[in-house]
Amino acid sequence: MGVTSVPTAVEKLASRGSDTSSKARHVDRLAGLATEHLLAEMKLATIAESFVQAGWAGTNLAIAVRMTKDARGARLRYVLATADGLSVLPAGIKMPAGVELLGQEASLQFFWEQAGNRHAGQKLAAFAQQNPADGQLVYLVTNDTRNTATLSGDFGATESVQTDAERKRLAETGRILPAELTRSELLPPRIPPQQAAEFVDEFGKTWGLGRIDNVVQSAKIRLWAARWDRHRSADPKYPALLATYLYCEARDALNRGDALEAAYSIDTALAIEPQRATTRL
Incomplete structure (x- = not known):
């Protein structure tokens, strides 16, 4: 079996807006891309807009296109990483179909090494380098316009950067994908909804979070402030900050029913082990 073909509808979307010199000037980098790579750009643009709508504007995102070979043959997978955690999706986010999350497959060791790394593309490149059996990295794109250095020297991959202007042009030419899936539809939780309150209470006790200010907004701001990169070392409190944010988010959801x-x-x-987060808030 050959590589999974991109749906005809997507090919039609990808071809829009490239028939005039005016439009071409705005999408030069995108114009020569293979259809499956352009699809990654479209997914990234869609997700970036969803993050804005969810109140997480400015979050660094990246999508890797990975070639995987299994019993069904060769297929392409689109894997998302975010600045927060490995691939944290905030409450209220809407996602396009056909996207996987880096956090679904990464080991706990990888989480402890990379969680909170502001450079989302670096997480995807590092994972591909450390896990070659999980597929070949064939394309990588990010919205991180502040980091212009490619990753080719460190991770054997070159990172493309999608600018705000390119994202705007993709939207103007109808190449933004439908974002209709909630995060629970994209990746259903293993915890039954009817047991959510019980798990939240137990998590709070384990982490000693019952005494904190359970306000999502303040927890989010603290989490954002703890993002790190090559110019700033990781905060040892980061896992506790992420655990606190997710706990507050869960509490808020319960309060909303x-x-x-x-x-x-x-x-x-629950993937964050408190015994390894030796520095508490």
């Missing part, structure tokens, strides 16, 4: 969202938040949080 949304047990499914609470289940997603606390399911994500």
